[in-house]
Amino acid sequence: MSDIQRLEMDAKDEGLGKIEIAPEVIEVIASIAASEMDGVFSMQGTFAGGVAERLGKRNHGKGVKVELGDEGIIIDLYLTMQFGVSIPDVSEKLQTHIRQTLMTMTALTIHEINIHIVGIQF
Template sequence: MAKSKTVPFEMNQNPAGEINITLSVLETIAAKAATDVEGVNKMHTSFQKEVGGFFGMDRERMGATVKKEGNNLTIDILVHLQYGYSVPDVAFKVQERVKEQILFMTDLVVQAVNVHVVSIDTNPDRDTGFLSLEDELGE
């Protein structure tokens, strides 16, 4: 079994031992934070990634990938958005939410969050709350 990559966790106090956080933990936090943003329908997964994840072979199954280069953390998020939301606004909120949650939960600073919008999902059964032209004209 391959050893998973970890990020050292530095504490200001005298630690009783070493603390390491695996990249998969950071990916889980990032994926959950992204799905909590209004307008995000779901994280991107594919059948191949889900099958690979079942066998423990693929970290990208959650739609979030963390890259560590030196002391810099970069996160790539692949999302499906709901129809009717501003793509730039939702993407910015995802970036802020992911950075905030990683910092809050791990005290690690993320340098960049790259949001990749895979699709805009439309669901005719869902009430989007939009006014139609008839509603505005009072008909």
């Protein structure tokens, strides 16, 4: 997704203009909301993000991918869970928590939140 694409919302008062939210903002909000959930050990980033993080740059959107599809906003999370937790229960709570957090902060409706478990931390 390019930096040019933005999520646009009409302001409540017609004369005020538009509000644009970059997809990177949604990535950061979803990543922080996921890290608050019990049972989530870590978010899985990309190789390039890992190199940048080792060089001192924080990647707050780590492990989150946002797409603007025809149906709406689709979020994919890639994470490592703690051993011993119920993956379906934690995943369902995580989807609800992220949806509520994004609705509260951005007033955007999310079409899908897909959870991808890429590892278990023992």
